[in-house]
Amino acid sequence: MMKYRIACLFIAALLGSPAVGRAADVSEVQPVRMGCGEMTFDTVPGWGLRPDGNSAIGPTHGSVVIDKGGNIYTSAQRGVFVFSPDGSVIKAYEGGDYTNLHDMEIREEDGVEYIYGARNNNAEGIKFNAHSGEVVLRLPYPEESGLGLKKFNPTAITVAPNGDIFLSNGYASNHIFRFDKTGKYLSHFGKKGNGMQEFNTAHGMTLDTRYQPPRLLICDRNHQPKGRLLHYSLDGEFIEEVITGLGMPTAVAIHGEFVSVPDLQGRLVILDKSNRIIAVLGHNPDPKKGGSYNVPQDQWIEGVFSGTHGSYWDHDGNLYVQDWNISGRIMKLVRVGLQAEQQ
Template identity: 70%
Template sequence: MKNCSTSVAVALVLGLALPVLAADKTQPVRMGSGLMTFDTTPGWGLGPDGKSVIGPCHGGVVVDKDGNIYTSAHAGVFVFSPEGKALRSFLGDKYSDMHDMKIREEADGEFIYGARNANAEGIKFNARTGDIVLKLPFPTESGPKPEKFNPTAITVAPNGDIFLSDGYASDHIYKFDKTGKYLMHFGTKGNGLKEFNTAHGMTLDTRYNPPRLLICDRNHAPKGRLLHYSLDGEFIAEVVTGLGMPTSASVQGDYVSVPDLHGRLVILDKNNTIVAVLGYNADPAKGGNYNIPQADWIEGVFSGTHGSSWDKDGNLYVQDWNVSGRIMKLARVK
């Protein structure tokens, strides 16, 4: 696999990461390159008063088959129309603090799978009704219960097997069947080739046949990277290095969007080459900073990029890790 530590620098030199800043927050900002060119959508997801709807957030984004956007925050899960109108929400202790989410259409409806780091569990619930149908606490069959179990990522295999990454604790990745039965776990904490130093994000990489796990090794030294593992927990390859602090990954077709906590989002093609860098924050005091209030947001510049997802038209929805609750729509330029 290609090592892309130099690709990031090349992208910056070429200007792929630098949006054309608008004079005010009401004007869209164009960013990206070539096929991966986007315009921001000013005010998307804000309430009638112009303020954030979701509140403090440290979560993910998914899009259902109707094009509605779900994003998780401290208070719960919020649902928006493609135009940015708040439709409904799932709030309270049952839905709070979903650090990562995936959505899956199944025989009896669409379901959201969530990794709840602060609540030490994985969860599955109906995307329409909010009914919780499965919980995944620490699997005691896997060994002694640890002092801390902090799941950060979740994904689902084609056959329904569920993978839950304990990215803020052991760095083990636990595999369950679709009923929640523990099957196995893999992964070792460390900084070696086949080890994880914060297995923070994870998705099913459908660009390959058979599909495989794409795992964000966020704190790998000297900079974060992406890894491929088989669905049986076998190491395949180091995919990309030099990515800063990759927090999650979302696949559509041949492309992968990878938010970087430093304040940018990179897009990789089928060859895992960086083809666009979006929302680059050149201010080291603000990139990777949770405490940027809404009054200080800059259109087209990210601060703590954490979650992303594509819709069927190739638009991107991006969430910052942010004290005020920032969710953005990047409209694909045709």
């Protein structure tokens, strides 16, 4: 089994096609198959591009979520763009409150879907109606925490089953703040550092529903010598180091027993229920482009990622992946019907 798994990961890392996603010839680009076993995917060339073949969203440094209708929301520098499953833009919230959402979560409350966002450059968390755009809650730096911080630069946000909101100050102090559903400050945990219960850039975070009760799954992106994932309770108590050696993990998304973990160095890894890597997608072998923001659209390579920053699963197990990218890149990966690994 282990030999099969290692060979499978090696093959997945080599499957990048040299086909370049130029605006002028998107129709000539062929799908690329990546991953292995249960986690095998085909790319969808040109997904999310405008009819003229250019990016529809502009520079990206954000996230991806999907509503119950199957529409895909991705955050870019200038706002939040909503795509249909076929890749057409059907709505956009641009400017003002919708800029610079570094991370997003989507949640249904009393029949209404809301998006929670961490606005790093705007020093706040935000909650807005996913279908009307109405802002219903803001989370500024909580002075009542008593920390007296001079910099508040939120990078991640998630919500507990009871409505408590967790907001990470990942580009500054690395404290994770806990608020109730009305925005009242409750507590905080963590601090900057490289120790077991410290964060060296608490960059991404989600509710890990693979466990009961659910836990916080947190990306410690710049932990040395390699990035890692950590588990904390919803009371802010350290549970365990989940996995190490991940490069620079930027975000986490749950689908059943599986976790997708974008790596800023140019790949996405998938973990199983035991938190073992079972597939590697989009590996970038070029050290000058893996982890680079400055890869313009005419240098995109189908099936090869650059600064992988956000991902999300749809109901069918397809993946949507966003690169940290100067031109604005979001990709659809269709899960193909291969048989599960042989035991």
